[in-house]
Amino acid sequence: MNRYQQIYPKVISKLENNLPSWLYYHSTEHTKYVLEQVIFIAEKEKVEDHDLELLKIAALYHDTGFIIKRDEHEAISCEIATIELKKYGLNCEEIEQICEMIMATKIPQQPTSFLANILADADLEYLGTDKFLKFSQKLYKELQHYTPDLSLDEWNEIQVKFISKHSYHTSYCKQNREPKKQKNLKLIMKQLNNVN
Secondary structure: OOHHHHHHHHHHHHHHHHOOOOOOOOOHHHHHHHHHHHHHHHHHOOOOHHHHHHHHHHHHHOOHHHHOOOOOHHHHHHHHHHHHHHHHOOOHHHHHHHHHHHHOOOOOOOOOOHHHHHHHHHHOHHHHOOOHHHHHHHHHHHHHHHOOOOOHHHHHHHHHHHHHHOOOOOHHHHHHOHHHHHHHHHHHHHHHHHHO
């Protein structure tokens, strides 16, 4: 059994048992989805073996910080990963690489390596898919926990600003997710214009 196979059930169980119930978007399902996308994009970008293993581990840990708190959850995820991954025989260099990937998911995204580009894109891949509206509604519901007065219009304005500034980092997502992302952006802008 490789290291990733040992780590997967432990991290998923930790998320299932400890994430707050109001995390409708940043749930265990989100982590599994990002992991799926990491594997998919990595294959398109010809990443395999050791690099793929580190990417998958980074995807598993990228939102574990939410167990403790929302603010700076990426840095907390790195702290959790650093403590736990030593037990599985990962060396300091590997853990540093994993933390670099996790930090690349922090908004605004500023990935600093090829592998970090992949995790950053996997985390926001949904922006350029048919799942966009469903995921967006989950995130809106989650944000209402922190800001109960957040209206749908305000949320759509936040999304328009965010998507307008967002860029994909991998060749695959630039080519295959960007066009749909632009359509989703127009959809949100249209909803806003219909209301105003």
